[in-house]
Amino acid sequence: MDNIYNKMLEFAKKHIEPYTTDVDKNATFPKESFDALKKERITALLVPKEYGGMGLSLEEHAQTVLAFASTCATTALCYMMHNVATNCIVTHGSEELKQKFLPKIANGEILLALAYSESGSGTHFYQPELKVTKKDNKYILNGRKSFVTSALYADYCLIDANSIDTEGLDNWLVHKDLMGVSYQESNWDGLGMRGNASMPMLLENVQIGSEYRLGEAGSAEEQIFNTVGPFFILGLSAVYSGVALNACNTIIDYAKNRKYPDNTTLSNIPTVQNHISKIYTKATSAKHFTLAAAKSGATGQEDALAQIISARLNASEVAVDVCTLAMKIGGGTAYAKRIKIERLLRDAFAAQVMAPSTDVLSTWLGKALTDQPIP
Ligand SMILES: Cc1cc2nc3c(=O)[nH]c(=O)nc-3n(C[C@H](O)[C@H](O)[C@H](O)COP(=O)(O)OP(=O)(O)OC[C@H]3O[C@@H](n4cnc5c(N)ncnc54)[C@H](O)[C@@H]3O)c2cc1C
Structure with a gap:
C-alpha cells in the first residue's frame, strides 16, 4: 500500500497540485496533469504486464485515485474513469482488441472515458435508449450521451447500448473522431468538479x-x-475520501496558522479542537474503509460488493460533512474563498448525484444484504 500510495502522492504534489486552482477557477480540463500521467505511464496501472502495463488491480486503483483526489477531485475522477474502462477491456476484450488497445493505453497514447448516462434514463445508466441498427456488417449508432467526463480529451469512450443481435446490452469502444461523433461543446459549468470537461x-x-x-x-x-x-x-469512494482528506489537512493547517492579536491561534480554541477531532476521525475512517473495501474486492470476500457500496455511501456523506464543518472553522475567510474549503465542498456535492446515486445505491445495498437481485 505505502509504496504506490506514497508514490502517487508525490506525483500529485508535483504534477497535479500546481494546476488545481486554475482547473477549478477556469473550468479547464487538467491537461498538464494528464500529459504527465501519460508520460509517466500511470495510464498503465491496470494494464497487464504482458501488454506493457503495470499489472496492478483494484487495491492500487483505489490507492492511486485516493492519492490524486487528496489534491484534486477532478483529476482523480477523470483518471478513475480511464481505469474503469481499461479494466473492462482487460476483463472482457477479445485478444485482438487487447492487442490493439492495451499497449497504447500503457504508453499513454490512448486515454479512455465512460459515456453511459443519457438524459432519458438519468441515474439508471444501464437502461440506455441509444438506437442501434445494422447494415451489411456494420452496426449503426444513433443517439445522445449526456455528461461525458474528459470529453474531447479521451480518445475512446466506452458506450452502452441495447444489443440488436440478442437481448441485453452491448459495450462499444467509440473513437472521438469517428464519423458522426460530435460533442455539444458547452463549457461544463458545474457547481464543482469544474475541470471535468x-x-x-x-x-x-x-x-x-x-x-x-x-x-x-x-x-x-x-x-x-x-x-x-x-x-x-470504489473509485468514487476513493475520490470523495480524498476530498475529505484534503479538507482535513487544509483546515488543520489553517487552524494552526491563523493567529489572533494575543498570539493565540484558532487551534487553541477547544471548540475548534473538537471540530478538528471530528473531521480527522471522519476523513480517516473514509480512507480506511475505502482501502478495506478494495482489499475485500481484491481478495474475493463474499461481502465485497456490499463493502464497496457501503464505503462509497460513507465517503459521499463524510466528504460533505467534513467540508461543511471545515467551512465553519474557516469562518469568513473560508466563505470568501481565501482558502480552498469552499471548492472542496462544491466538489463533495457531486458525490450524491453521480450515478449510481447515493439514494439508488443505498437501495442496492439493502437488496444485496438481504439476498435480493440488484438493481
Ligand atoms: C461531475 C459529474 C460527472 C459525470 N460524468 C459522467 C461520465 O463521465 N459518464 C457518464 O455516463 N455520466 C456522467 N455523469 C452523469 C451522472 O453520473 C448521472 O447519470 C447523472 O447525474 C444523472 O442525472 P439526472 O439529473 O438525469 O438524474 P435523475 O435520474 O433525474 O435523478 C435525480 C435524482 O433522483 C434520484 N433517483 C432517481 N431514481 C431513483 C430511484 N429509483 N431510487 C431513489 N432515488 C432515485 C437520484 O438519486 C437523483 O438524486 C456525471 C455527473 C456528474 C455530476
Whole structure:
C-alpha cells in the first residue's frame, strides 16, 4: 500500500497540485496533469504486464485515485474513469482488441472515458435508449450521451447500448473522431468538479464494426454490474475520501496558522479542537474503509460488493460533512474563498448525484444484504 500510495502522492504534489486552482477557477480540463500521467505511464496501472502495463488491480486503483483526489477531485475522477474502462477491456476484450488497445493505453497514447448516462434514463445508466441498427456488417449508432467526463480529451469512450443481435446490452469502444461523433461543446459549468470537461456526446449514424464490441453480444449488463460497477463505485469512494482528506489537512493547517492579536491561534480554541477531532476521525475512517473495501474486492470476500457500496455511501456523506464543518472553522475567510474549503465542498456535492446515486445505491445495498437481485 505505502509504496504506490506514497508514490502517487508525490506525483500529485508535483504534477497535479500546481494546476488545481486554475482547473477549478477556469473550468479547464487538467491537461498538464494528464500529459504527465501519460508520460509517466500511470495510464498503465491496470494494464497487464504482458501488454506493457503495470499489472496492478483494484487495491492500487483505489490507492492511486485516493492519492490524486487528496489534491484534486477532478483529476482523480477523470483518471478513475480511464481505469474503469481499461479494466473492462482487460476483463472482457477479445485478444485482438487487447492487442490493439492495451499497449497504447500503457504508453499513454490512448486515454479512455465512460459515456453511459443519457438524459432519458438519468441515474439508471444501464437502461440506455441509444438506437442501434445494422447494415451489411456494420452496426449503426444513433443517439445522445449526456455528461461525458474528459470529453474531447479521451480518445475512446466506452458506450452502452441495447444489443440488436440478442437481448441485453452491448459495450462499444467509440473513437472521438469517428464519423458522426460530435460533442455539444458547452463549457461544463458545474457547481464543482469544474475541470471535468463533461459534455453531451452526439452519435449520428456512427458506423462501427463488431470488433469494437466488448465480449459477446448482449453481455454488457453483466460487464457493467460485475466489472465496471465495483471499480467505478470504489473509485468514487476513493475520490470523495480524498476530498475529505484534503479538507482535513487544509483546515488543520489553517487552524494552526491563523493567529489572533494575543498570539493565540484558532487551534487553541477547544471548540475548534473538537471540530478538528471530528473531521480527522471522519476523513480517516473514509480512507480506511475505502482501502478495506478494495482489499475485500481484491481478495474475493463474499461481502465485497456490499463493502464497496457501503464505503462509497460513507465517503459521499463524510466528504460533505467534513467540508461543511471545515467551512465553519474557516469562518469568513473560508466563505470568501481565501482558502480552498469552499471548492472542496462544491466538489463533495457531486458525490450524491453521480450515478449510481447515493439514494439508488443505498437501495442496492439493502437488496444485496438481504439476498435480493440488484438493481
Ligand atoms: C461531475 C459529474 C460527472 C459525470 N460524468 C459522467 C461520465 O463521465 N459518464 C457518464 O455516463 N455520466 C456522467 N455523469 C452523469 C451522472 O453520473 C448521472 O447519470 C447523472 O447525474 C444523472 O442525472 P439526472 O439529473 O438525469 O438524474 P435523475 O435520474 O433525474 O435523478 C435525480 C435524482 O433522483 C434520484 N433517483 C432517481 N431514481 C431513483 C430511484 N429509483 N431510487 C431513489 N432515488 C432515485 C437520484 O438519486 C437523483 O438524486 C456525471 C455527473 C456528474 C455530476
